[in-house]
Amino acid sequence: MDVKALLEAVRDGNMGIEEAQERLKELPFEDIGFARLDHHRQLRKGFAEVVFGPGKTCEQLSAIFARLAKKSRAVLATRCTKEQYEAVQKKTPGARYHEDARAITLLNEPVAPIGLVAVCTGGTADIPVAEEAALTAELFGARVERYYDVGIAGLHRLLTVLPEVRRANAVVAVAGMEGALPSVLAGLLEAPVIAVPTSVGYGAGLHGIAPLLTMLNSCAEGVGVVNIDNGFGGGYLAAQINRLAGRKPEERL
Amino acid sequence: MDVKALLEAVRDGNMGIEEAQERLKELPFEDIGFARLDHHRQLRKGFAEVVFGPGKTCEQLSAIFARLAKKSRAVLATRCTKEQYEAVQKKTPGARYHEDARAITLLNEPVAPIGLVAVCTGGTADIPVAEEAALTAELFGARVERYYDVGIAGLHRLLTVLPEVRRANAVVAVAGMEGALPSVLAGLLEAPVIAVPTSVGYGAGLHGIAPLLTMLNSCAEGVGVVNIDNGFGGGYLAAQINRLAGRKPEERL
Amino acid sequence: MDVKALLEAVRDGNMGIEEAQERLKELPFEDIGFARLDHHRQLRKGFAEVVFGPGKTCEQLSAIFARLAKKSRAVLATRCTKEQYEAVQKKTPGARYHEDARAITLLNEPVAPIGLVAVCTGGTADIPVAEEAALTAELFGARVERYYDVGIAGLHRLLTVLPEVRRANAVVAVAGMEGALPSVLAGLLEAPVIAVPTSVGYGAGLHGIAPLLTMLNSCAEGVGVVNIDNGFGGGYLAAQINRLAGRKPEERL
Amino acid sequence: MDVKALLEAVRDGNMGIEEAQERLKELPFEDIGFARLDHHRQLRKGFAEVVFGPGKTCEQLSAIFARLAKKSRAVLATRCTKEQYEAVQKKTPGARYHEDARAITLLNEPVAPIGLVAVCTGGTADIPVAEEAALTAELFGARVERYYDVGIAGLHRLLTVLPEVRRANAVVAVAGMEGALPSVLAGLLEAPVIAVPTSVGYGAGLHGIAPLLTMLNSCAEGVGVVNIDNGFGGGYLAAQINRLAGRKPEERL
Amino acid sequence: MDVKALLEAVRDGNMGIEEAQERLKELPFEDIGFARLDHHRQLRKGFAEVVFGPGKTCEQLSAIFARLAKKSRAVLATRCTKEQYEAVQKKTPGARYHEDARAITLLNEPVAPIGLVAVCTGGTADIPVAEEAALTAELFGARVERYYDVGIAGLHRLLTVLPEVRRANAVVAVAGMEGALPSVLAGLLEAPVIAVPTSVGYGAGLHGIAPLLTMLNSCAEGVGVVNIDNGFGGGYLAAQINRLAGRKPEERL
Amino acid sequence: MDVKALLEAVRDGNMGIEEAQERLKELPFEDIGFARLDHHRQLRKGFAEVVFGPGKTCEQLSAIFARLAKKSRAVLATRCTKEQYEAVQKKTPGARYHEDARAITLLNEPVAPIGLVAVCTGGTADIPVAEEAALTAELFGARVERYYDVGIAGLHRLLTVLPEVRRANAVVAVAGMEGALPSVLAGLLEAPVIAVPTSVGYGAGLHGIAPLLTMLNSCAEGVGVVNIDNGFGGGYLAAQINRLAGRKPEERL
């Protein structure tokens, strides 16, 4: 018995008030409005569905991808090998592989990107993580510009691109080793900086712990940090902020 | 000689092109436009100036506070003792002490708060950090609502306030011990969640490292993390996002 | 409008089915059965209410304690100073201070203790944590026996008390330094062992991290670990298991 | 000379009291009752014998497994590869491989499962560890229900299964990444929660240290933690508690 | 009934063999020879009894000390304050305070020291820990020579004392900061080196973790390490080895 | 429009002062003198260009190497496999592989080495890192002497080479395990010691963290530390100091 049937029974006098109250408590949550909890999730998923590649066999991944491909505007599979892509591609011919980002995407209904997210890296070795961030932000609706290899060891490169970066609603700053790029950027920009530490480096880099700590201790305000190598998380958060900046005033509180 | 004088000398034929080029390179950076680097900083500071209290004597703090009080719309001094406040209050009678937040504020020109930032805590012990976040967000222009003691150990409390929290442009989630509040919120909300771990707890809480790791490993997307006990950083980032959401469309790219 | 009024309106034809469905979704959770989430919590609280002492002023603690004392069978305040107790005692004369456990208790309605929980310590310095565990287990309904200073450096002491310890439904093993007591006990007992590491020790004890790791790596099965110095958590879990052992068969699934 | 012979010699006057006393002290421990130390162990082993697979060659494992298979009601080999299984299966045809759990089991004498243990996971990647826990609990006599992928990022899924989970005597909560599932469950349940952190995750997950810390710092009481990825330990402890709940009253103290 | 009575009952025909066997298993361990487990402990304690000062009130410590003083050749109380000493001295007038070592000793029956233990320190700040080691070794029967401030930063000082140090049966090497003294000594000596890291230092010294790691990674063989600041443990182990070296050949296997 | 054209326009009256000022601010930094920021970098690069091998495909590395080979006096590629070298060698026949150092070098214009840098190792396993340091120092202009396997476990070897090492302007001390070599050297030498910890060792060596901490805690002054296994960094810093020592007096301040 679902909520509607229950209410009809009450209306029609087939169920007493007390029994109805009791029954309401027993109904699965989704039947009495709790699905609402996941309401905005569906809205977001309207943008894209995401799958995490590692640990899934080619069969599993291609099956999941194909299922999502049917009901979603866009699909993103992160951290996939080329072999996983080839399996996906057989079942979902429109899927595309992004070698740098190690990601598979499918875009069923392109929409016009809005706003601007800038994705910056300290070095070239940070590019795979940055590409994951950029792809994610694009699939979740953002226009994205990339500024790679602008780390603090060669400050002039960073200063050269600064005027362009300044136009973004949110900046994803990806860096390994000493990880100081987000701090420097936050000191120079008005927009929020999403800091993504990478495991690039060795020794006292501690597989990314060193840049993570650097970013958490930023003496410039306006820096939010995500997990090591979490390009997806960084891109998602930036797209979320960018979308917020893009909301029409009447949608605002 | 500044840039203007230099250009006039060129115009008037008092300096050759080559010499002018050479001189430009030698000028202090601020004279050739580099002060621009700090331009947006001044704009932001238009909102509020911030002082970090610890390690400053009463004399030092009250002097700095008084100087900032003269030129700024608002002043915020964080992590101050009551003794520091009393010294500040003597020189700047309008200053107010917020005992919970351990903060001193001065508001010279109140402006109408915009948007909405929600500040939530897991427990009552997290309130000092949360108050620092809330005060910061308010001073930087945001309307703020507080939802305290809504941690995951009593999930019904959290679910009860959820509809209200959902209206915020950005949510600051402050939690110690296991620090799972930001993850749970991010799974239920569309807005970005700024996660602030606190040093509340003991033993394996490792002075806040445990909730910090929890927040960085959030399996719900849309979480940006700041340093342990960094209420100021969390409130600032939320206000920054909230302001972005409040920009008029024609201000957008 | 609460659920009952809503259902009556439906019954009386004053509200359509669709509107009622919509309204149900908007009602605060507690009104539509969600309070049930906390139902068993109230049942447990029927045993005892717990307050965490540190960080609370004497005024705050005595007020909270007095409020709980009115509606609860028993009240436990953990990690309290003698000064906090004196403040509590003024408002709640029946409150009693346990110096070893640094705890304040009030017992409004004594009930007959059931089953058996054994609380063991490695050394004498672990006794404060053990006493917190023992008091907690008692307040939550368990009969408790204490076996202190039976650590592995003097194995004969441990073996001497073994026959008695073996009769318990659950054993709380409290130990600092190398923290091997729970492993040794679990190898000798049929009952579950709740391991409580303490911060007793110095240097490479790392404030309790060393015994915590020891306990997590127990090569004997049947050990569940709680946080460092968390006597309350250990005593609670043991009492929970002991109560389970005490359930009558017809209460079982 | 064993104890019996010694006592007979005393009875028959062939040995003096003093000499007998002296001899008793010299006898190997097992001869004077010490085997009793391992008495309950044999009882438990009556349920199942356990072998740890890693580091053993196919030959070693299959030999050990075959030997145990002869004298035990059930045998469990954990963390085994498919190759190890194939070797085992040759010598012990009745052995069965559980691919998800990476475990080999043999069940010589099925017994009716008792009580109820619920095994929950945060995500799908935690399933191998959860399956190890579930299999272990089953082999040690418990009825087991599985609730997978009910992590806190999608709270509605967890709430949906809550009424069923609530019926268990003990709950095994398996989670990686931020590892908040046990805390949330403990806040909603009356039964003890056995928390099993997994090494699922990356970067600041620190190979499972992050969820381990989360679980140790649970602000909800009633959580006992085992080692990272230790599904066996979690399942064993839950079965132990479940069996306790299943004891008949006259077996209780 | 004790073992003797039991054997007599068997001898006199008042108890059957089977019943006697059964009873033996039930007797407390100490009654059937298990006290033997602690036999050698008593022998060692014949040298000295040891109390750990921290966490004990003046009353507790002085009472324990007085009790041990009655039955033991020597008493050592480690890590004691001067106030603790004054309390001890009132009840046990012969007690002596060693300010450097923060130790209280009582020597009821002096015995001739045997062999030689050398105690070396890297710097002057390591002396308190070294004095604790030296006093301990002396109380447990060793002749002790002290070589302080012979750290590796001034290698010539170390080389100067080397010929003397070489005569020791065991060497205690106490060092903080980089903690390289034990390695250097072990490379130059035939005797075992007991390495005692100290918490002397700051920053990356990590309260003694740095020298502890150094000592564990010694590339010279012949180094055994004890806990940070554990002068007692180092002195005890050295005295133990020294005593072994002092055993007469016929006592050896 | 570049700076020269802008100034000419001002001179010729084709651009007003205010517009020129505004335009200057907008010009890319490199056009208004900011390239100066990187001026000394080019000078240094005049010595050698450096590429980091790991993570680059053979194609990428050989292409980058060939490009640098055209414009630079010397090229150094660090941490390269033999396969990478073979690819490089095809495009740049003059390239040479240094198996010990895992480095590829090209020397277009040999210059006379100056000064003296000594490179010492504790053991033979540290040689690859030391060779990277030595090669780097040589390519950046230093005369280099190697003293390998002179660790502190065999102090006489170290003392034997001391008189030679003492002649160096800077000493690179490479050591794993307990990593005490730099401290001992700094206590014996007047020259700065650049300490390079290596990941040689196991267990509590923590992949090089142990010697890193040792070096940071050196009780001898005059030690600067670089990252674990960072032979390049150590060699570069030593060459930098050596070059400074080689500057003619009139170049000095």
Next chain:
Amino acid sequence: MDVKALLEAVRDGNMGIEEAQERLKELPFEDIGFARLDHHRQLRKGFAEVVFGPGKTCEQLSAIFARLAKKSRAVLATRCTKEQYEAVQKKTPGARYHEDARAITLLNEPVAPIGLVAVCTGGTADIPVAEEAALTAELFGARVERYYDVGIAGLHRLLTVLPEVRRANAVVAVAGMEGALPSVLAGLLEAPVIAVPTSVGYGAGLHGIAPLLTMLNSCAEGVGVVNIDNGFGGGYLAAQINRLAGRKPEERL
């Protein structure tokens, strides 16, 4: 010019006292007696030469081994693969491979083993490290008895072998996981216990850090700890102590 020639020149009047003094300072250290520093090392090496296998090619290892085989009573190569052995065996036919210990040994001149070293392990997985310890102790002259799989989870096994273990001059206790074996042994034995933590275990075992910490925090005195998996170091230290115990009285101080 060596010392003898110098002294002869002085004697013969060919060199003045002052010049001779000056020359003495300049002589390489080995020429003026410093080789003495390594004197006892040669004596020890008289027992056995040791090579560390990892990182050496088959060619390198077999060459080193062959060279040592010519001049030494015994040779030990630790942590070697079977392939390394096969290469060694070709050049040194008498070499023998110990698969458990992963060691190669050559015994040119067997000597009668003296004293007694006991080598114990907690589990079977610790045997490779224990075998390395046992082989080392044997090659350095000790009689060795092995007691494997006597860990604390099955205390009766340990107690059974205790009387035999008690006869040893030194005990090597090898254990992973919780690593409590050395503590338990030290509480029961008079002899020094050399504790060797192993990397056996997983998760919170932290590759051997957990048992290492356990051993350093032993509440029983008389425990010296070596690096994780350092069977060689443990066996060497035990043999060193055993030899000391074996010294004739007239060799003692």
Next chain:
Amino acid sequence: MDVKALLEAVRDGNMGIEEAQERLKELPFEDIGFARLDHHRQLRKGFAEVVFGPGKTCEQLSAIFARLAKKSRAVLATRCTKEQYEAVQKKTPGARYHEDARAITLLNEPVAPIGLVAVCTGGTADIPVAEEAALTAELFGARVERYYDVGIAGLHRLLTVLPEVRRANAVVAVAGMEGALPSVLAGLLEAPVIAVPTSVGYGAGLHGIAPLLTMLNSCAEGVGVVNIDNGFGGGYLAAQINRLAGRKPEERL
């Protein structure tokens, strides 16, 4: 008998060659030239003697200081309280207290400072450590310029002072929190950068571990790191390099 007497005995025929050889080996090291080991140390100490204040009583410190004041050109006592200074000042009236640096200095014979060392800080809270560095460099003979509060959060301040900083022979870069200043400076400068992390910060700053890691992972070459808060070590190393740069060419190799 010293070396001279020995040689005279040889010369005079009172001692044979062999006996002289033997005696030489037995002489204390300092007598046969080993004091030379500390030769350069005396030269350096010619600049200044250094005492570490913490842990010394006022009496101890003032006595040591007075003794050094008699024989040395300059004396530096680091990390001293004002009370310690007052005690020192009584015995050594010329001593001066530097409140910022928490240091006491005495300058008996001023010498003209040479070269240039620049000391920079990220923030104002780093000044105490920086002042310790600056004072140290000055006492060891360097001319020093201070550039404080030029951290990367306000990059324009750093760029403004860059031309001046560029003239230094060595730069000490002192920074806490994210600690990125040394990296940024090394990317912009030709001179070596000595990086001094400070414990300024909180939470994930881990008492200075975060900036320490940042500095060790610098992606700009030319950075040598010292211990956290080790201003003395940083200043010493910079002065050492500066002195090297100041050596006259004929003093060079």
